[in-house]
Amino acid sequence: MSLRPEFIDTRVERRLAELAQHAYTIHVPLSDWHVTPDRPDYIAPFSPAADIPPGPDVPPGAVPPDATLGSFADPGAPVYLPPALTRTVWCRTAVTIPDALNGRPVWLLLHTNAEGLLYVDGQPWQGLDENHPAVHLTPSGEPGRTFRLDVMLYTGRHRRPTSLSGALVSPDEAIQAYRHDLRAVLGAVRTRPSADTLSIRLRQSLRASLDRIDFHTRQGTVDVTEAARRLRQHLHDLRRRHGTPDVDVYLVGNAHIDVAWLWTLAETRHKMARTTATALRLMERYPAFRFAQSQAQLYAFLKEDVPDLFEQVRARVAEGRWEIVGAMWVEPDCNVTGGESLIRQILHGQRFWREHFGCESDVLWLPDTFGYAWALPQIARKSGLRHFVTQKLSWSETNPFPHSHFDWIGVDGSRLRTTFAQAYWVRVTPEDIAALYDRTPSKDTVPALLYPYGYGDGGGGPVPEDVELATRLQEMPGFPRCHLTRAHEALEAIRTTADAVRDTFRHPIPSWQGELYLEFHRGTLTTHARVKRANRTSERRLRAAEIWATLAAVHAGAAYPADALDAAWKHVLLNQFHDILPGTSIPPVYDEAHRRYEEVRHTTTRIIDDALAARCxxxxxxxxxxxxxxxxxxxxxxxxxxxxxxxxxxxxxxxxxxxxxxxxxxxxxxxxxxxxxxxxxxxxxxxxxxxxxxxxxxxxxPPLAGDGLRLDNGLFRLTFDEAGHLTSLYDHARDREWLRRPGNLFQTFDDRPNNWEAWDLNDWYERTPLDLFRCERLEITERGPVRTVLRLVFTSPHGSRIEQDVILYRTLPRIDFLAQVDWQEERTLLKVAFPLAVHSTRATYEIQFGAIERPTTRNTSWEAARFEVCGHSWTDLSEGHAGMSLLNDSIYGHDIHDGVMRLTLLRNPSFPDPRRPHPSFLFPDQEIRFTDHGRHLFRYALYPHDGDWRSGTVAQAHAFNQPLHxxxxxVPDCRNAADVSPAAVVLETLKRAEDGRGWILRVYEAHGGRHRARVRLPFAIEQAEAVDLMERLASEEGPVTLHDGTLGFDLAPYEIRTFRVWPAS
CATH class of the missing domain: 2.60.40.1180 (Golgi alpha-mannosidase II)
Structure with missing residues (x-):
């Protein structure tokens, strides 16, 4: 009867709870906390002030009944502060080691419902939060020694009071170790069928061990010596008999830190410091512990804020225990971010690693980004990266992704070995390990699991219990082999295993061609439209600034503004973090982001003006x-x-x-x-x-033809009705009508996703249309020999206003639409639709460094799930010998179905961006509003063409996005121009090399074909060599010839080529 599994499991759980009461002995409750005044700003110093006031300005009060101060005995009078949003305060006390702790390990238990960084005697020591209360102070107590304790507390954005309490304690290390033993065995046996032989033996071992606990010692303590010895002996015997399955679990300590999200950048800097200190303390206690931390931007913050911690990290990196993982400056959005920006993310990230740590990362580490563009494999491989890691596609809500270890084949054919972890911040428990491995799809290819563990999003990282259980699971009979390791070593081991399975069993490594589309968070293509416009504008301005600065340096000897461009690029790269650019952060994050964009605008304006002036x-x-x-x-x-x-x-x-x-x-x-x-x-x-x-x-x-309802420039005739709808778009040259029914329709829909408001756009929005806008005015505001402008004004009952100009030019073969929107709706989606008289089952969308075809049908669940997709500066729908492209200068959300091309202009969710009370957050003294209330500018254009999009769409879209200056x-001193051929070749970048040696030219093939390309720059080239995206000599890139100053080289479909060139003297 006593062998029934649930009886034994319950008995173990009860003993674990009892033993927890004996795990620590409290010796000195902490009290007499002194608290600095609350600071209403977001920034606090990173070192404790020497002149903290002599008494708390907020007296410790009665702890509210719902406050949680820990699970141990009364740890001392708490500091209790009333609710205060986003405040940082310093709390100080001192503690002296008593005689009873002479030679014994000494710990602190510090319980807080906030986040804090503990300083011991003025030195940053460890992060504190609800998950990290235990602090190892010294391995051997010295009676009479006094420690000064300073805690920098961040209150967060919650309504609850802030509390801090603590005590100086001594652990019973035997009881703690035994508790970890019990927890590991109980968890492991629960992952197995209860009736199999090993499960029975494991539970018998647990029962026999529990029988040996002595709760009745003369000292009033609990003796687990014999119980622990017996359990470990049984486990050793069972492992020898039963071994372990042929499955490898690679445990990689990490802490995902969102650079901004529900907190500002200033608080992120604190989170990095806290997380770093915690990981360093774990390394002191556990020699086998390895920790991986991504994002060079975070290390740059740490270097500036807490240089002592940064130097400790450098030492751990040098000894191989702290791993620099992830090649990018931040973990960016990979849908909206431009192609050159993705390269610069890696370029700046790897440069930081080299300069400060003497190493690089060969891993594209993007666990939490909301989808992955098809250009990434080529960018990664041409940057020297070997691996890609994510887990985000496990969030897809419709179709489970079929692989966990595979080759991702990029738009150009590049192959990038990809590993999907099934989570990116979890605890080390047998149950979680087994559950995540069970849902890993590629077990037949690689019986392995990459398991990044540690608290994340807001940082924090692993806790001692994670490492304790990990070491025990390494020896657990019948449990997968667990390895405490670095990410790089794990990925190389997984690669080796996959290759061995392929070679031994002729089992091919799975592959995937196409984007890695996340069937979730589709709204991030649109939310915070102003940020997306600022990003596109900044990218194009930086491109122009580099080009004109290069030509000014070569032609006029002007100084190249490398430092200013570097700073501007870092502003843009930071803003591309995957919770800033997608629009999923709190309002102060966007105040900061727009200030950075404004700095970029000022910098690039000055650089362009100076460069052009130098040439004139x-x-x-x-x-x-x-x-x-x-x-x-x-x-x-x-x-x-x-x-x-x-x-x-x-x-x-x-x-x-x-x-x-x-x-x-x-x-x-x-x-x-x-x-x-x-x-x-x-x-x-x-x-x-x-x-x-x-x-x-x-x-x-003569002026172009036009009256109130009709415009005609000899290329196109546009006809409108009184409601402001475009009822006809007649193409004179092709003698065809392009519209199947009225277009230029501003469509609105109720937009209320189940959760994750700023992130999600659910497909049922189409079933909740809102007919909000009425045309209030329609008039020609400009008519001349070069262009005609028809202005339409639409208003809604809630005060929203759309003022749209429709523009026809004398010779330009496109129709421009410029919409100025004052948006006052709530939880409403705005699209503009053009129902075309074009039938095609495929549409084409520009992506970074190329294009992607997607079905316009919804025949399968995979097609239906892609009801909202990403496109950059153009989309196209073509049939037979002609088609229509839809250009834009800052819009990323698209859908094309049943011949209707639509752009998603606006959506305005409430969470996390409301400036009003919210169940989880409080925004005092601010107006009630929703995301993206206020004024916006949208530019888009229709471009009819012969053939398909290759006949001119790329050039038209780039011109639409890169204004003439x-x-x-x-007048210019030098009027030399460039010559790039064929038309499929796009000159993307011209800049000074990062090391100052020569100039970098980057081009790509934009039409999906093979070409012999030729490029002549506005200056004579004396020498050229092919380099990779990191500007290193790359013989595998293929030869480049130089004839009469013209470069010649081969380009494969959608291939990126980069060259270092030296001008003739």
Whole structure:
């Protein structure tokens, strides 16, 4: 009867609870805490102040009945502070070791419902939170020694009171070790069928051991010596008889730290310090403990904030116990982030590792990012990375991903060995290990599990119990082999096992081609639209700044602003963290993010202005120059301001280019600064076009046709109805109607996901449409020889307003839409729809360094789950000999189904961004509002074309995103232009090399074909060599030839090529 499994298991649990009461002896309760005044800001110093006030400003009060101060006996009078949001306070006390602890290990138990960093005698010692209360103070007590204790407490964003209590204690190490033994065996046996032989023997061992506990010693303590000895002997015998299954579990200590989320960057810096101190203390106690921490940005914070901890980390890295894992600057969003930014994430991350630790990481470590672009395998492999680790696809809500160990094949054919952990912060328990291994799909390929353990999101990391159980599970009979190891060693072991299974059993390693789409968190493509616009704008401005700074340095000898560009890039990279750019953080995070974007704007403006000025010489006010930062000739609309003295006071004037050819223009408005005009201009690749103002009349250009409901530029005829709908888009050249039914529809839907409001967009939104907007006004606001603008104004009952300009140009083959939105809705989704007369089962979307085709059908659960997908600057739907591309300059959420192309413009969830009371968070003294209330700007365009998107969409989209730049009163000294061919080759980057040796040119193939490419830059090249994305010589990249200053090289479909070039002297 006593062998019934549940009886024995319950008995073990009861004994564990009883033994916990004897695990520590409290010797000195901590009291007399002195507390600094509350600080209402977000930033606190990282060292305890010497002049903490002599008494608490908030007297310790009665502990509220719902407060949790730990599971041990009264640990002393607590510090009890009233609710205070996002405050950092210092608490100080001192404790003296009593005679009773002479030569014994001494610990502190510090219980708090906040987060804190403990300083001992002024030195950062260990992080504190609800999961990390136990602090090892010294292995051998010295009576009379006094320790000064300072705790930096962060109250968080909760309504609850903040408490801190503690005691100086001495552990009963025999009882603690025995408790770990019992917990490990009980957990392991529960993972097995209760009737199998080993399970029976393990429970018999537990029963026999419990029978030997002596609860009646003369000293009033509990003696577990014989009980522990007997249990360990039984386990040794059972392991010898039963062995272990052929399964490997790689236990990697880690702490996932969100760079920002429900806290600001300042608090993240504190979290890094706390987590680091805790991990370092564990390393002192457990020689086998290994710890992996990602994100160079966090280490940069640590180096600045707590240099002592940073130096301790450097020492542990050198001895191989602390692992630098993850090659990137932060763990970024991988959907919205641009391709060049992904490269810079690795470039800056690896540079930091080299400079400060003398090593690099060969792992792309992205456990918590919301989906993974198809470009990542190529970027990783060409950056020297061998492994990719995530677990996020286990969150998919529709289709379980079929592999856990596989080769991910990128858009260009690159292969990246990928390992899916099944979680990224868990405790070390037999039950969790078994459960996660059971749901691992690739057991036939690799019978292994990568198991990153330790508290995460807000950091914290492993606790001593994790390491204690891990060491016991290494010897547990019948349990998978457990290894305390580093991530790199685990991944290499998994790779070796997979290769051996392939070679021995001819069992191929699974592969996956295409993006790794997360069937969850689709709303992150849209939430916080202003941040997404700022990111796209910053990326394009940085690209232009680097190009113009390079040409200024080569042509004019100007100093290259490397430090300023480096700082600007780091602002952008930081903002691309996977809870900032996706729009899933609290309001103060976005206040900070936009301040960083504003710094980027100022920096790039100054760099561009200085660089172009260095390349120009002064000219009269009647001259201006237009520059083009793209690698092909661009014809586009620009505006410029002509000073008062540049145009005749009363008489007519006209514009001509540098060859004297007239250029059509139209006057936009006149003010005190002069005359503002708009025109279409053609500018060569990486070149300039000079324009002059000439007095007297020029050729007469009639205005484009248009009335209140119809616009016509000879290329397209647009017809609107009184409701503001585009009822017809007729293409004169192709003699076809592009719309199947009215388009330019602003569609609204009730948007209330089950949970994770800022993250999720559920498919049932389509079943809850809201017909909110009515057209209030429709009028032509501008009509001239270069463009016509039709303005439509829509309003909603709740005060939202959309002011949209529809623009037709003289010769540009696209229709522009510019929407200024003042959004006042709540939990409402806004899309704009264009139902096309195009039938195709496939649509194409731009991604980083290429394009991806996706089905427009929903025939399978895999297709249906992708009802909202990511696209960058263009999407396309084509049939037969023609198609339609939809361009944009900052929009990422798309859906194309049944011929309807839609952009998702706005959604405004409540959590975590409400400026109002919320069940979990409190935002006092702020207006009630939802995410993305207020003003927004959206630009998108329709581009009809012959053939498919390869006929011109890429060039049109890049021109739409990289505006021409106008410099007044100057002409360039050097008018050399670039020549890049064929049209499928995109010149992405031109910058100074990171090491200062030469200049870096990066191009990619954008059409999915093979080409012999040729690139001539605006300066003569004397020498060139192929390098990888980290700017290292790369012979495997294929040869590059140099003939008359022109580079020649081969490009495979969607391939990225990078070269180091030296200009001719």
């Amino acid at each position: 010489r002064p000219a009269g006010p009647d001259t201006f120059t237009v520059f083009n930062a793209l690698g092909w000739s661009v014809t586009d609309w620009v505006t410029c301001s002509l000073p008062v003295d540049a145009v005749p006071a009363d008489g007519p004037f006209h514009l001509v280019d540098g060859d004297g050819r007239p250029v059509p223009h139209q006057i936009l408005h006149r003010d005190a600064d002069g005359l503002h005009v708009g025109l279409e201009v053609t500018v060569p690749a990486l070149g300039a076009t000079v324009l002059h103002v000439r007095p007297g009349p020029g050729p007469a250009y 106008v410099v007044s009163g100057a």
